[in-house]
Amino acid sequence: MAKKKNESQVCIVTVTGKDKVGIIARLANAMAKMNINIVDVNQKIMETYFVMTMAVDVALATVDMHKIQQELEKIGKEMQLTITFQHENIFKMMHRV
DSSP states (O other): OOOOTTOOOEEEEEEEEEOOTTHHHHHHHHHHHTTOEEEEEEEEEETTEEEEEEEEEOTTOSSOHHHHHHHHHHHHHHHTEEEEEEEHHHHHHHTOO
């Protein structure tokens, strides 16, 4: 995924599920292995429920979008979480007020 140095390609990862140790660490580790830069994280615990939105820049990722999606689905299944991954433009269109 060759991009110019200053070009970014932001995608949004949303994570929901029962709170447990290691959710953020697991996702951050997976992102690092794919050379994906985490540019923003917003996380909240509501009683025992974990909710997180993460903005990531995939411009310099070492894998394609399909592989990123597969890896996140794998983590979601293993950790019993719902994880969505979508381009920032799609996320914004779906969440317009």
